[in-house]
Amino acid sequence: MLEEKLKIDKIKKGTVIDHIDAGYALTILNLTGLDETTNLMTIGVNVSSKKYAKKDIIKIEGVFLNEIQMQQISILSPNNSISLIDNYKVIEKKKVKIPKIIKKLIECVNKTCISNSIKEPIDSEFMVLEEKPLKIQCTYCNRIYKLDEIRFSSKGKIEKKVKQKFQL
Numbered sequence: 001m002l003e004e005k006l007k008i009d010k011i012k013k014g015t016v017i018d019h020i021d022a023g024y025a026l027t028i029l030n031l032t033g034l035d036e037t038t039n040l041m042t043i044g045v046n047v048s049s050k051k052y053a054k055k056d057i058i059k060i061e062g063v064f065l066n067e068i069q070m071q072q073i074s075i076l077s078p079n080n081s082i083s084l085i086d087n088y089k090v091i092e093k094k095k096v097k098i099p100k101i102i103k104k105l106i107e108c109v110n111k112t113c114i115s116n117s118i119k120e121p122i123d124s125e126f127m128v129l130e131e132k133p134l135k136i137q138c139t140y141c142n143r144i145y146k147l148d149e150i151r152f153s154s155k156g157k158i159e160k161k162v163k164q165k166f167q168l
């Protein structure tokens, strides 16, 4: 019981991202840019869980996620649950589902793909073929990507690539 308490140390105000696939917390922090926060952050990696064998959990004090960050997390870890905390209480729980079509968030690496056209660039669009393990297909050039092959679009920042693989 004491052990459980230590793991689920409460935050006053902020965000708890729970039920992250084991081994993905650091990838999520890196890809969503949350690793740049100077706020207090607690990260649990490979925490024992009743629902799944193991999970990761992230708690960030004083930070609420934006829509893009939530979508990125849903792509990286479809089973996650996001809780907004205020005054030590959960004020909102979000289950962010992976969308059927992912727009703008991910870049197609195919140089000849129309989404990379220099003349008239258009927003990228991917169809989700399988959620887990992730398999998506570019709507324009039909190229298929697995989770460790995708690249998130990021403005002004160096593209960050998924490094870890699923550990089931």
Ligand SMILES: [Zn+2]
Pocket: 108, 109, 110, 113, 114, 115, 138, 139, 140, 141, 142, 143
């Ligand atoms: Zn493409």
